[in-house]
Amino acid sequence: MIGTTPKPFAEILAALEDFQKIAVIGCDGCAKVCLTGGSEQVAEFAGRLREAGKQVVLEATPERTCYLSKSHTKLDPYADQLKAAEAVIVMGCGGAVQITRQVTEELGLTLPVKTALDSVGHMDTLVPGELAMEQCQECGECILNETGGICPVTKCAKGLLNGPCGGAENGKCEVDPQRDCAWILIYNRMQQLGELDKLKRFMAPKDYSKMAKPRTLNIKEKKAA
């Protein structure tokens, strides 16, 4: 999922300063899991906007706001309410905000579309409702086959490919003493798997052209570019 955190309410009000009639769009996908933009949070947020003197003309939460078709399915029936809005605020990831913008454009509307959240990474839920962690950078050339299923590109603060720096202490990272050194995790895992010899192999520099922004995915041909 895409991890999200709420922006400070004052920052959101500043973004909506010039607008009175607001449409609030949530996301019942990732933002629901993060407790930042599901239907419940949308209702609560709409209440706060009203308390701040705004008029909320629409509350709607697509099943997955980043899926264009799902957003259309949810929002097209509310085209009139969207037309009445002076601005849209989206409680979803950066992708959800931009898909919502596309939906409004495709409905023939020119509306400011703002975000209520900050996107903080591709997250995996470690403890439901409590903790998620970034484990994959979508780097375009996965090396998990060589590293015991633990990604050093993401989980090592320096993204080192050929082993640890010298900074770990008591198994923890020099950047954050609460966090395990990814290379010690990899070493222990490879030892358990009886594959330590594989770690001795030189890992060539990554091909960062595979992360050149913005990447596109040809879904039919299963090819990224």
Add this chain to the structure above:
Amino acid sequence: MKLSELFQRNEFVITSEVGPVKGCIRPDGGPRPACLDEAILLKDSVHAINVTDNQSAVMRLGSLAASVALKQAGLEPIYQLTCRDRNRIALQSSLLNACSFGIDNVLCLTGDHTSLGDHQSAKAVFDIDSVQLLKIARGMNEGFDMMGNELSRATALCLGAVVNPNFEPLDLQLMKMEKKIAAGAEFFQTQAVYDPKRFETFVRKTEGFGVPIQYGIVVVKSPRMGKYMNEHVSGITVPDWLIDEMAGVAKENIRQKATEITTRLVAEIAPMVQGVHFMPLGWHDVVVRVIAELQENGRRAARASVAS
């Protein structure tokens, strides 16, 4: 002078370290920067001097400019190059720059993370790692960049690397050390170690590696600094005996005590290694005294052996 030539001659290679100033140096005079003052103090005591590269991720004068200043003052710099602030294009260009300015030695490191420095919001680069950097640098010595493009003139740099004997599990650190050797490292400087037994374990395990190793030591300047290093500097452990011994002397004798402890540790560990690398953190006079005492000890031992 390449350090590799000194090691080949079986010299016990002594190096120290300076941190460039936070400010610029100008060829048109002005006050001499502290890093140059410190280096000049060491001139007759050491073979070469490391010049750190924005050490601890604190923005300063670049290691190349400071290395060139040392070279111009007749000192032998070891240009430190980290992967934190430069992508592969800038790193290779930096190696060409260094060689073009007459630098003979480069120490290739990963670099401290930006989050430990004075620009914590900076984007950390780490495009490549220290093993890859060594391999790329060796390729440039052979006349090619990392993409296989021919250089109009190859570099001629002696390549150094670092290793931390304090690391647990040590075998994982040694796995990386072996990768560095295979990639092109010609000598190693260690992280500071204060436990001779631990160092001996490390030396035993690396005996077959066939590369010269310099024992690294940070001069502990006060009991407070020892405690600070334990709490805030990852990868170094300052033992209680050292902190207690420092705490047991009056303030005016602290430099003498630092000299004594450093001399003792180096004297104990020197027979296991091919050189020593001091990290004085400004106390360069202490390093000068430690080296003088070690040389005096050596002369005494030689006289005793002749007499017997």
